[in-house]
Amino acid sequence: MSRIRRRDSVNSVLVRIIFNAIAIYLAARVIPDVDFRGGVWELLLAGFLFGVLNAVLKPLLVILSLPLIVLTLGVFYLVVNGLILLLLAWLLPALSVSGLLAAVLATLLMGLVNLLLHAALHAWV
Numbered sequence: 566m567s568r569i570r571r572r573d574s575v576n577s578v579l580v581r582i583i584f585n586a587i588a589i590y591l592a593a594r595v596i597p598d599v600d601f602r603g604g605v606w607e608l609l610l611a612g613f614l615f616g617v618l619n620a621v622l623k624p625l626l627v628i629l630s631l632p633l634i635v636l637t638l639g640v641f642y643l644v645v646n647g648l649i650l651l652l653l654a655w656l657l658p659a660l661s662v663s664g665l666l667a668a669v670l671a672t673l674l675m676g677l678v679n680l681l682l683h684a685a686l687h688a689w690v
Contacts, residue, residue, distance in 0.1 A: 578616075584682045586612030588675035589660070595674060598667035603659030611657055618649050646672035 586608045593601035601608065626645045627634065633641040647668035654662040662668045 582612040588678040592671035598663035599671045600661045607659040
C-alpha cells in the first residue's frame with residue numbers, strides 16, 4: 566500500500582470517528598431519552614467505539630437476525646442498530662440511553678447526520 570493510500574485510509578477512519586462523535590452528540594441533544602455527560606475525549610471515544618461495534622458486532626447480529634429482517638421487510642435492521650447503541654451506552658458510562666425506542670430513534674438521527682456530513686465533505690473536497 567502506498568503512503569498516499571495509507572494516509573487516505575487513516576484520514577477516512579479519523580473522519581468517521583469525528584462524524585460518529587458529532588452524530589452521537591446531536592442525538593443526545595435532540596432525543597430526550599438519550600444523554601451524554603462527558604467531554605470531547607469521551608465523545609471521540611464514543612465515536613470510535615461505535616465504529617468498532619458497527620464493524621465487528623453488527624455483521625454477526627445481522628446474520629443472526631436475517632430471518633427477522635426479511636420477515637419485517639428490513640424494519641428489524643433498525644432494532645439491530647438500536648441494540649448496538651444500547652451496548653455502547655452500557656460500555657461507556659458517559660452515555661445513557663433509556664430504552665430501545667430511544668436507541669432506534671437516535672440511530673436514525675445519527676445515520677441522517679452521518680449522511681449529511683459525508684455529503685458535505687465530498688462536496689467540499
